Amino acid sequence: MTGEIIQIVEDEGLIALHLTEILEKAGYRVLDPAYSGEMALRVLELFPIPGLILMDIGLGGSLDGIETARQIQKRFTVPLIFITAYTSENLLVRMLEVAPEGVITKPFVDTDLLDLVGKALSHAAT
Template structure:
């Protein structure tokens, strides 16, 4: 079996060390154990784990769900949540980051191992049987009878509006009857990154940054959340 590389993000030292020992006993490679989302993001600048075990309650300003959201937008590394938080609100928040699994503490060692192996298999075989699809444009349904093809390069950003969402180009706004998450999940381009709960931007359309305001195209701007700022800056070349 190919040895699977794991990053453990867990703020309880004894649990982190126990996880590390059990995984290494089963021939997994534990790249690191960290106790905060900020540390996890630093590790990912130099390491490439196959999977991430993520607790939801962490040290630092970012919780596990916020950290996983950033990781999914920047690295697309599969995340498995390990948490004793099972309330519906937490579970609903966690689902928005598209985890491959959610294990409630305490969990059985066998369940953890099977989850890791299945997650790794699904991640590595995700595209093995898929047919070729258009990667430079997307077909957007404008009503029950009509749809329009939009090039990714023409899209400035996506905007959430409760159960609806918008696709914004330089001169046109397309209203969609799906949530931002549903629309964003269908995009096949890595050029689109989430900068807040309400906005996903085309990184190639940035014309300037003023504080937490991102200028896009010739006349548009959106506000990014502070936790996404470093991720956005890391995606562009900055001359000082």
Template sequence: MTAIKVLIVEDEPLIARNIAMYLRNNNFEVSAIAHDPEEALFQLRRQPPDFAILDINLESERDGIELAEHINKTLFIPFVFLTSYSDKETLERAKKTSPAGFIVKPFNEQTLYATIEIALANHATQANRHVPELVLDKLNGHLLAPLTEREFDVVRLLYAGKTNQQIADDLYIAMNTLKKHINNAYFKLDVNSRTTAVALLRDLMLR
């Protein structure tokens, strides 16, 4: 529950497995792997992720761009496109969905992690642009069980789009300790994912 949940949409099983391995190596959770648009739509409804990696070309009537359009209409989460080659028209369609980034095949673990890290931060900056900064006293005024200062530190960095590893590094704490703080904060906020936590935090700061 504490990790960022990522949906992988990739029609080549080997590439999908490699992405999943890279994600788990960097403290992300793979919510699901979908090899076609229909499975992707099912997984988006069944367990909405915090982030999505979408292959543009899925060897199907639908492509990753149409999935991105669906995400924009139904979920407020960042996503990046995977692509090995695309014509100009396809890339122009992709740009219109406002992706948080592009990953060009072939890629390695460091490229994937860096792209996701930047995408999360940029998405948070854009989403929080018209929302007041988090204030501990104001948040606690809406909660039955108040956040501690350390839990607030964690929540503030989470709200800013930091990955779990970045938060642990910034606060000089172990990953297991961070997970305990996230679990405690989620319990007090009565949420079960990063996306729902951030949405609630924005709502509370606007009240």
């Protein structure tokens, strides 16, 4: 499914750019990245809700990705995938509680990311 709008929440500019390029090349529309949890929440209040959010765990600002995702899920219905370099069992459990759509670890293979994005979007559509 192409044409879906995706929001990236990632404080590393090069990673945000890389994600944007992968997604746009696959036919998705990507909003300008949010660099902090606070910025992500503001974007969701001001603009139409995206079809999917890709969320990093370590973000600038006072909210980490897990807490930002919790706040988003309380107020909006939007699937969310975590993209993280953290792989501790405890963190993975916490991430999947908030975002059952999935977690992908950095570094990731582009096709794995696109497969997970496609599954999350098609699951959300049903």
